[in-house]
Amino acid sequence: xxxxxxxxxxxxxxxxxxxxxxxxxxxxxxxxxxxxxxxxxxxxxxxxxxxxxxxxxxxxxxxxxxxxxxxxxxxxxxxxxxxxxxxxxxxxxxxxxxxxxxxxxxxxxxxx
Amino acid sequence: xxxxxxxxxxxxxxxxxxxxxxxxxxxxxxxxxxxxxxxxxxxxxxxxxxxxxxxxxxxxxxxxxxxxxxxxxxxxxxxxxxxxxxxxxxxxxxxxxxxxxxxxxxxxxxxxxxx
Numbered sequence: 147x148x149x150x151x152x153x154x155x156x157x158x159x160x161x162x163x164x165x166x167x168x169x170x171x172x173x174x175x176x177x178x179x180x181x182x183x184x185x186x187x188x189x190x191x192x193x194x195x196x197x198x199x200x201x202x203x204x205x206x207x208x209x210x211x212x213x214x215x216x217x218x219x220x221x222x223x224x225x226x227x228x229x230x231x232x233x234x235x236x237x238x239x240x241x242x243x244x245x246x247x248x249x250x251x252x253x254x255x256x257x258x
Numbered sequence: 259x260x261x262x263x264x265x266x267x268x269x270x271x272x273x274x275x276x277x278x279x280x281x282x283x284x285x286x287x288x289x290x291x292x293x294x295x296x297x298x299x300x301x302x303x304x305x306x307x308x309x310x311x312x313x314x315x316x317x318x319x320x321x322x323x324x325x326x327x328x329x330x331x332x333x334x335x336x337x338x339x340x341x342x343x344x345x346x347x348x349x350x351x352x353x354x355x356x357x358x359x360x361x362x363x364x365x366x367x368x369x370x371x372x373x
Contacts, residue, residue: 179361186369188262188348189301189350194355236362238358244289244357246359247303248293248301
């Protein structure tokens with residue numbers, strides 16, 4: 147079963163706007179990671195946030211983690227057409243073997 | 259050259275045929291994974307391996323088998339392919355960071371169609 151669920155499933159914005167994607171999960175985690183996938187391609191790691199961290203930044207990306215609500219958000223600021231892709235959260239569940247469980251993804255479309 | 263290489267990239271086969279998807283990596287990672295991606299379902303873990311002698315089932319291992327021939331090579335087999343195994347398959351590798359999985363490095367995927 148899927149551990150994480152992203153919301154919304156699809157998001158369409160204009161270039162320059164900010165995009166926010168949310169991930170909810172069910173169990174305690176050690177860390178949460180965000181990945182990007184261009185259509186039909188392999189996933190690319192964006193950022194990792196540990197369970198004892200609340201916020202992390204990388205360039206135009208900002209990730210927050212709220213372990214009390216079992217949720218995370220990914221904010222892409224000043225979006226570009228090249229940001230068009232699917233974005234997935236993946237969780238490292240506490241008490242399990244070291245493997246990641248992926249959510250269902252958010253499809254982001256950035257138009258000019 | 260890519261860090262994680264999958265072959266074949268595309269394969270069309272018939273029901274009942276045996277299929278092997280191969281994965282090789284140059285990252286030097288001990289941990290390797292096979293995931294399956296279906297539209298709307300995200301990625302689901304089929305098998306994973308922490309070293310050559312360690313193979314573990316994921317959430318959807320039925321109908322699949324794997325072989326870890328070396329640290330760098332991890333192959334996925336479908337002994338008798340069926341149409342609902344039509345999907346995009348990904349191999350990935352990772353290292354450990356503070357005892358937990360770090361960043362996964364993915365191959366470009368193997369698109370399998372079973373007729």
